[in-house]
Amino acid sequence: MTATQPYPLMMTRLGLAALASLGAACAPVQTTPPSATRTAPAVAASEAAPAPTACPQDLAAIARCLSGQDSAGAFYLIAMPTTWNQRLVLHAHGGPALGAPKAERSVEDLERWSIMVRAGYAWAGSTFRQGGVEVRAAAEDTERLRQIFVQHVAQPQRTILHGQSWGASVAAQGAGMFQRTADGKRPYDAVLLTSGVLAGGTRSYDFRTDLRVVYQYLCHNHPRPTEAAYPLNIGLPRDATMSQNDLQARLNECLGLNKPAAERTAEQQAKVKTIADVIRIPASSIQGHMNWATFHFRDVVQHRTGGASPFGNRGVVYKGSPDDAALNAGVLRYQADPQAVARFGQDTDPTGRIPVPVLTVKGVDDPTAFVELDAQFKATMEQGGSGARLVQTFTRHNTHSYLSDPTYPTLLTALLRWADEGVKPTPESIAQQCPANEAAFGKGCAFLPDYVPAPLASRVYDRTRP
Template sequence: MTTLSALKTRRAALALSSLVFLACAHARTDVADPDADRAAMKASGPTAATCPKEVPSGTRCFTGADGAGAYYWIAIPQGWQRSTGVLVMHAHGGPETGPPKLARSEADLKRWAVTVEAGHAWAGSTYRRGGYGVTMAAEDTERLRQIFVRHFGQPRRTLLHGQSYGGAVASIGAELYAPAPGKPSPYDGVLLTSGVLGGGDSAYTFRLDLRAVYQAVCRNHPKPDEPQYPLWMGLPKDSSLTRAQLAERIKECTGAGTPRAQRTAEQNARMAAIVGAVKIPERSLVGHMNWATWLFQDLTGQRLGGRNPFGNVGVFYPGQVDGKPLDAQVPRYAADPQAQGALAVDSRPAGRTRLPTLTLHAMDDPTAFVELEGVYRAQREAGGTADQLVQVFADEHEHSYLSDTEYVAMFDAMLAWIDNGEKPTPQALARRCETLQPRWNTDGKNGCHIRPDWKPQPLAARVPAR
């Protein structure tokens, strides 16, 4: 069981993290983005808005600002009543590095319109600022839940759903707002899909490997005639490099985005060296390089005071480049322990929540490695709460969205667990998904791909331990 003293310790650490980890971030955002400053001064209650065409007709939609800098969308399906209804609080992926924009939350509502179609209310925050900050985003999600309750009433059940980076947000939110003696949780259950789980160190270290290996192979990020910098910085503060320019550099070196048959032999060799050493699919190279550039710039420069949380000293990188061992040509960096600690306090779960938790992850997720699920399970085991965790895997190859039918099956299974004590098994979830197909797989593209007996390898099989 989660003890009150353990929760107080966790919350005290998180409060300290907010001072250490986020203070410079708020200062930087206020200076760089006056609009975010104005948004933080103006809270607006939910205002009726025209629903996106993707949600069912009869849905009532609302937008607003939470008073801390975040914007939000709320969607309530026709006939929804708080006494019988379910609210799904959605924690979105990313994080994006620009200022918060209402369009971001609208895009999430469009993508997860299946939630509303299934009869549940939906609410999603943009978070109060761009950039990294898992605890901050969990707080923003909870703030929006409170706004919903003030204006529309307390729902019968409230589910916390985190997708991608939002999986990290929801896993921390589940602990921040876990049940405690005399204080029930505002959430009844947690759904984590395609989750960036286990903490920022587990989830992002491989991107330092990628930057280091890429530079050893391609030597164009930075180019020899550009200012040199430690790659864990992502980019220098005053860099004007654009995503289009970086994509062109990657294409020039590896042929990324073109069929192998249309690349030169040298490009194919370089691509093979990079993905062989870092173990990512070719199709995700540009995306991961973007994260390892602009998100690293935000994380290390804006959130960690110019300190490095990632290291690759002692890591072996297989393969060759220019006829020489790759390992001997890769730049090395040692992690700063204080930066590691701040990142861990902000983003690494302790496993201390008794909230029922159900995860779904594509076996071939190209962005958030499926092996991160094992890291999260170990954290729940360490926290003594693994009995409240069910992990399910699907034979899919995407990250940003899985199957409509699978999402609905997860909602239904979670509610049966909460309401009736029917803890799902992967086998039971697969069966439930199959029974839902006639309604939800009408286009033949949203079927059930759950593999009940499949288990991922340890993360060390993909990302070398250090």
């Protein structure tokens, strides 16, 4: 979803690096119909073999690493544990970052997900060929990396497609797009979606439009009255020179986000509380979500949807402020462009047609990808005919970028048993199995087997849609 949130330590370290090169990506939107599936194309003859490279320090003693750049321009990194369990985890990263891809991104991803290698899995991750919000292109890059692994590294007995955050939407799309290889086999045996943005672009980002208009109602500085006005649902005009630091300065000016709550003025704290109560997000995540509603919205509008915005707030009735009547009368209103919505949805909305087992996990207090998004994904899978192939799990965690070390090996073991033996896990069985992994990977089991998320409409305001 975004690697820009400032709250968890890991998210801060990785998110700032990902945002350092905020800029414009310019590849065209994909035109494959959402219902289409493809035979995974044969890997291009021009795909060179990966070259040996140094592993991150915590894996150097137990793995060898390989890296390269594929024919589309994406960098990638592969880690092969010395003691390999013959399983490959193919990783689709979150974010997305804006601007040209950098090899460092895959290093950061491997560092974060080193638990996979320490648990015996091979790991492969792509930077994707470009920055920006283009899901199907990222799915193609991920499939290309799988083929590079098979051709040049090893033939795994099982391949698990793993998507994290925004990358969960990439994995969900990719699992539906690529259902057979040229020889008739399935490219992916199972799918693991962690902390996922799973309601599709046409619904997952509604609250960020709400954030922009409520913030502007309260603060009047994005844009300022002395600056040229523009529709807030485009993020920024194409030629705007605002940087992430510029935006942060404006947020601090109005809300004092750079200060502890006790050091903010009464006016600043009142505005922070209004935003948190109306948009239903923690104050600590305002900065990150405003980054998305500014820079990523511009990327979507300028490079994915032909200059028109797929985001709108027409018909929203905001609640939770000191004066809701004044707020609803005063916020700017926008209608999403129907063609932009269709174009954006074609690329980003999951179809719910996945032919292999799918396991998800999310912290119930995830401040970035709301837990209610998973309720929407369940409905999508059921509508697409794949409901029986989905098991959702939830944990007590309040973080987004990483939950805990024992969580992921537990999920992978349950998922592979489902793929290998046909034994479908339950949230209860997964919760019961997790403590056995704490001896090897440390404490951190926090599954809530009885938790059921509320519908997305209970968290994000309904609105008039094209």
